[in-house]
Amino acid sequence: MDEPSDSTTVPSEASDRARLIGVISDTHGLLRSQVFEVFRGVRHILHAGDVGDPNILVDLSVLAPVTAVWGNMDGPDVRAVTEEARELVLFDTAISLIHGHQTLEHSGLGRHFPGAKVIIHGHTHTPANRNVGGVLVLNPGAAGPMRPGKPVTVALLRLSPDGPRARHIHLPAD
Numbered sequence: 001m002d003e004p005s006d007s008t009t010v011p012s013e014a015s016d017r018a019r020l021i022g023v024i025s026d027t028h029g030l031l032r033s034q035v036f037e038v039f040r041g042v043r044h045i046l047h048a049g050d051v052g053d054p055n056i057l058v059d060l061s062v063l064a065p066v067t068a069v070w071g072n073m074d075g076p077d078v079r080a081v082t083e084e085a086r087e088l089v090l091f092d093t094a095i096s097l098i099h100g101h102q103t104l105e106h107s108g109l110g111r112h113f114p115g116a117k118v119i120i121h122g123h124t125h126t127p128a129n130r131n132v133g134g135v136l137v138l139n140p141g142a143a144g145p146m147r148p149g150k151p152v153t154v155a156l157l158r159l160s161p162d163g164p165r166a167r168h169i170h171l172p173a174d
Contacts, residue, residue: 019091021046021157022064023166025099025122026142028052028073031059034171035143038154039063044090046157048122048140049099051078071099071122091159093117100124100139109137118157118164125150127168136164146173 022039029052039045042064049071051057060066070082085098096113100121103109109119118136127141141153152171157164 018043019159021090021159022060023048023120023138023140023155023157024060024143025120025140026050026071026125026144027056028142028144029056030144031056032143032152032171035060035154036063038156038169038171042156046095046097046120048097048120049082049101050074050122050144051082052144054078054081057081067097069097069099072101087113087116093159093164095120097121118159120157127151127153127155129155129166129168136166138166141168143171 020042022042022045025048028050045060045064045066047066047068049069050073051068054077057066057068067086067088068082069084069086070079087096094116095118096116097120100123109121113119116135118138120138122139124139125142125147128139130137138155140155142150143152143154146152152173153168155166155168157166
């Protein structure tokens with residue numbers, strides 16, 4: 001479920017894990033049990049659309065607060081509890097979240113979110129982690145049903161004073 005505020009402030013902790021964000025996309029109605037293991041201890045979860053079932057957002061919220069956007073495959077039930085795009089601040093880092101079906105050129109998303117330090121999108125089902133003009137552009141890949149030639153992945157985003165860093169986690173396929 002989306003948080004009521006566009007700005008979330010989480011107190012700093014000594015642990016490096018204190019600034020860890022779980023990033024997921026393209027679940028298409030399937031929330032794999034391994035996601036709960038990978039996201040254990042994260043401080044926030046970002047879902048970049050094509051959720052498939054709004055109960056997935058409820059299930060994820062037992063781990064941490066969830067912010068989600070809708071994707072092109074999401075119906076009115078998901079769209080009723082999400083927005084098309086979100087901008088939020090976590091640990092003093094401006095983050096923009098969008099599914100990504102709105103554009104063919106994801107590296108150009110910075111034009112739409114000029115203040116972002118991190119832009120997260122889904123849609124392609126292909127994990128990506130690149131720096132574009134000083135902005136981390138992250139696609140966690142797809143965590144839902146297997147697609148031929150595509151891995152099943154989520155990402156962990158670490159927000160630190162040295163800048164954001166992300167890594168993909170491969171989940172077992174069906």
